[in-house]
Amino acid sequence: RKVHVMLFGAYNAGKSTLINALLGEERALVGDIPTTDTVHHYDWDGHVLLDTPGINAPIEHDEISTEQLKRANLILFVLRQEDQDAQNIVERIFTLLSQRRSLFIVLNYEDSDPVVIERIQASFSRTLLNYARTHAQDEAWVEQLPVILMNVRSASRGRLEDKAKLLEHSGYDVFI
Numbered sequence: 001r002k003v004h005v006m007l008f009g010a011y012n013a014g015k016s017t018l019i020n021a022l023l024g025e026e027r028a029l030v031g032d033i034p035t036t037d038t039v040h041h042y043d044w045d046g047h048v049l050l051d052t053p054g055i056n057a058p059i060e061h062d063e064i065s066t067e068q069l070k071r072a073n074l075i076l077f078v079l080r081q082e083d084q085d086a087q088n089i090v091e092r093i094f095t096l097l098s099q100r101r102s103l104f105i106v107l108n109y110e111d112s113d114p115v116v117i118e119r120i121q122a123s124f125s126r127t128l129l130n131y132a133r134t135h136a137q138d139e140a141w142v143e144q145l146p147v148i149l150m151n152v153r154s155a156s157r158g159r160l161e162d163k164a165k166l167l168e169h170s171g172y173d174v175f176i
Contacts, residue, residue: 003047006072008065010089011054013078014108014152019051021156021172039068056088074102078152081109084124090131097141105147106175112151121149148175 007015016028022044028051040051050072052065069075075096083089084107096103109120128142150171158166167173 003073004050004071005044005047005074005076006050006052006068007076007078008052008069008072009054009078010056010080010083010086013054013080013083014106015054015076015078016051017152017156018076018078018106018108018150019049021152021159022049024159026160039064055092069096069101074104077103077105079105079107079124081107081111081120084120085127090127093128093145094131094135094137094141097145098137103145105145106152107147107149108152109149110151110153112169117149121147150175 007018009015016030019028019042020026020030023042027042028040038053042049042051050068052068055065077093077096079089093103093105107120107124109117111117111120124147125142128145129139131137132139132142148171152170154166154170155172155175157163158170158172
């Protein structure tokens, strides 16, 4: 049985770029304006990657992504560094957790300074814990939630150009 892995998150968070990194080729459209308006399926190592429209986009596609959530086996929630404390994004993460969905978070960062990257991770952990505490949610969910920091653009370049150092530096190796 194929696992359906849905990439979910805000528009321009890096979902399509991450798909290109995973596939090792440029198959998913990438752009500064939302380019995904339907669910696109990609075969990946015997499984199916589902590229979905971004949530909170200037054009309304939330219902397409929300409907696809019902059929996905695993959710990769791709989150931009600057959205890590956005209330509605955090609420969506906790909704998925409360539904006991299989969930990984890819926190897509742009900075290359290890100190800044560490601060980003600590800040996101605090945001999740604060939300859990103030909304009477189980803090154990936060502790068990896999959060992988990755520079998705560098990961894609590393895969497309076959550059091992770039893959390692981007966090792709940790994700895999």
